[in-house]
Amino acid sequence: MQHLRRFSTIKVLTSNKLTLQEVAEILNVHYMTVYRYVREGMLPAEQVSRSWQISRADLKEFQASRLSSSKNNKSVSKSGSGSDKKARHGSRDTAAWADRVLARLIEGDEAGVSNVINSALRSTHNLQSIYLDVLMPVLATIGERWEQGKLDIYVEHRASEIVSRLIGQLSSKFTRRGVDRGTVIIVAPEGEQHSLSIALTADVLRLEGWKVMNLGGNLPASELAKAVKSAQNLVGVCIATAMSVSLRETANSISAVRNIAAFNVKCFVAGLAIKSQDQAQKLGADFWVASPRELIVALDSLSKKAN
Numbered sequence: 001m002q003h004l005r006r007f008s009t010i011k012v013l014t015s016n017k018l019t020l021q022e023v024a025e026i027l028n029v030h031y032m033t034v035y036r037y038v039r040e041g042m043l044p045a046e047q048v049s050r051s052w053q054i055s056r057a058d059l060k061e062f063q064a065s066r067l068s069s070s071k072n073n074k075s076v077s078k079s080g081s082g083s084d085k086k087a088r089h090g091s092r093d094t095a096a097w098a099d100r101v102l103a104r105l106i107e108g109d110e111a112g113v114s115n116v117i118n119s120a121l122r123s124t125h126n127l128q129s130i131y132l133d134v135l136m137p138v139l140a141t142i143g144e145r146w147e148q149g150k151l152d153i154y155v156e157h158r159a160s161e162i163v164s165r166l167i168g169q170l171s172s173k174f175t176r177r178g179v180d181r182g183t184v185i186i187v188a189p190e191g192e193q194h195s196l197s198i199a200l201t202a203d204v205l206r207l208e209g210w211k212v213m214n215l216g217g218n219l220p221a222s223e224l225a226k227a228v229k230s231a232q233n234l235v236g237v238c239i240a241t242a243m244s245v246s247l248r249e250t251a252n253s254i255s256a257v258r259n260i261a262a263f264n265v266k267c268f269v270a271g272l273a274i275k276s277q278d279q280a281q282k283l284g285a286d287f288w289v290a291s292p293r294e295l296i297v298a299l300d301s302l303s304k305k306a307n
């Protein structure tokens with residue numbers, strides 16, 4: 001065992017390309033945290049076959065940026081206005097909760113998942129983090145294992161259904177009274193049934209004070225146009241697409257929005273099938289958002305500009 005550990009340490013020290021697991025060892029965080037850094041574009045990585053590779057140079061840069069941001073965080077805390085919730089975001093805490101949720105989900109233990117989530121909520125008091133740092137990475141990991149043939153399709157379907165019901169239970173907690181920043185529509189285009197990440201994002205935006213019209217998956221462009229017409233004080237429309245075959249319908253949806261919406265309504269695209277701002281613009285959108293947090297930031301800056 002010790003021999004194996006030494007071998008992996010030597011490999012970590014000498015190789016120029018590192019795996020998620022190796023980076024996790026170096027940073028002393030869970031590998032799902034590293035995966036999230038990669039997926040949220042914080043840590044550049046290349047996908048080779050089915051695994052991610054991170055260059056040592058990129059890791060060094062990432063470590064340097066984390067060091068400077070943690071110095072900044074410390075100075076905020078000293079001034080008394082630091083947020084515990086922020087400090088916990090993406091930490092080993094959330095990774096540990098994610099591990100527990102993942103294990104219960106794979107077992108199909110719905111009550112167990114609910115118990116773990118409720119304990120996590122009592123412990124972190126951070127709804128946003130439970131959705132974005134626990135449930136979303138867990139779904140992505142289940143997807144990865146499914147793609148690698150490590151999980152049966154029925155297990156993945158069962159997990160999706162459990163998460164869907166869990167969102168139903170938690171959704172009512174995501175309210176912020178007395179704030180109305182305008183309306184945001186979130187939807188997936190016709191043919192696209194991947195709607196869990198849309199539902200999670202919708203709740204998180206509600207907590208930020210947005211009125212969210214969640215239209216779910218598989219919505220024809222003509223129906224989206226009707227929804228846009230009916231919306232009061234519409235600020236943005238976000239179309240999420242997981243499958244590349246849905247890109248044409250994504251473009252149709254965007255053009256339907258453009259035909260009906262006021263000029264200042266912004267169109268965002270998100271999801272696994274969208275990889276760059278350039279691609280987003282080619283589809284007719286204004287902005288690509290790589291994660292729900294990016295959408296929150298983009299909407300914040302729109303409302304600041306408007307005020």
Ligand code: B12
Binds near residue numbers: 147
């Ligand atoms: C769950 C799942 C399903 C469920 C969906 C349940 C539901 N109600 O949503 C079911 C079982 C229905 C399903 C069906 C299918 N699926 Co499926 N599915 C998945 C799986 C495992 C997870 C999707 C998910 O929720 N991920 C969680 C999100 C959070 O992870 P993420 O995408 O990495 O999210 C990051 C960003 O993309 C972004 N983001 C994602 N969504 C959004 C939304 C907003 C608003 C914002 C701001 C950001 C954002 O934020 C995250 C980073 O912080 C993925 C595998 C995977 N790797 O994701 C396959 C996957 C998406 N499915 C796939 C396929 C092919 C299918 C099927 C065709 C399978 C089949 N043969 O029947 C059908 C198609 C159904 C259809 N017509 O849409 C492929 C798509 C390949 C492609 N690129 O074209 C994938 C990638 C799996 C694979 N590699 O084969 N699927």
